[in-house]
Amino acid sequence: MQTIHGAKDTRSFAIRKATKEDIPAVMTVNLRSLPENYWYGFYEYILLNWPESFLVAEVNGVVVGYAMSRVEDTGDPLLLGLIDDKGNPLVRGWQEPKKAGHLVSIAVLREYRGRGIGSALLAETIRVMRDNYKVDSIFLEVRVSNTPAINLYKKFGFRVVRRIPHYYRDGEDAYVMVLRLKPTS
Numbered sequence: 001m002q003t004i005h006g007a008k009d010t011r012s013f014a015i016r017k018a019t020k021e022d023i024p025a026v027m028t029v030n031l032r033s034l035p036e037n038y039w040y041g042f043y044e045y046i047l048l049n050w051p052e053s054f055l056v057a058e059v060n061g062v063v064v065g066y067a068m069s070r071v072e073d074t075g076d077p078l079l080l081g082l083i084d085d086k087g088n089p090l091v092r093g094w095q096e097p098k099k100a101g102h103l104v105s106i107a108v109l110r111e112y113r114g115r116g117i118g119s120a121l122l123a124e125t126i127r128v129m130r131d132n133y134k135v136d137s138i139f140l141e142v143r144v145s146n147t148p149a150i151n152l153y154k155k156f157g158f159r160v161v162r163r164i165p166h167y168y169r170d171g172e173d174a175y176v177m178v179l180r181l182k183p184t185s
Helices: 020-033 040-049 117-131 147-155
Strands: 002-005 012-017 054-059 062-074 098-108 137-143 159-164 174-180
Touching: 012 117, 020 040, 020 054, 020 062, 020 098, 040 054, 040 062, 054 117, 062 117, 098 117, 117 137, 117 147, 137 147, 147 174
Parallel strands: 098 137
Antiparallel strands: 002 012, 012 054, 054 062, 062 098, 137 174, 159 174
16 A cells, blocks of 8 residues: 655545455445446456556545556557657557557545545556556546646646547547657657
């Protein structure tokens, strides 16, 4: 377990790997924080197949946030960070497919935001994807209206590479953002 002190709050929080017992609490965080929700079996599937990349944040033993990711094989050079959003190559001589991390969902309860918990979850996700799963890149989808999340991702080096019209159930568009982890030379 890793204890990290939030920048704006002297109380500490812990980031750790999720367990099956955490899934109901994670589902509660998801339901209270995001309009996109998943069924129990989806959380279980992520946990079973990519246990290192399913993380929870706790304050005083209570789950207040989570991040869950999976690894995907993809030949899409945009998702691998091999071309820019205009189609210009950033890497030469690559062969497909490659492994990319997909940050499926990340959320922190509203009353715990602004303490660095989301940043800590994202930093640990990046570390796990790079060190444990050896992915070439990490990608995610984010609502075009979610400026705080977009700014957080940009702070960590993610860049917008694609816009998907009507991605979300309510019709809102999504940005696809990518962070290239391996050198492009």
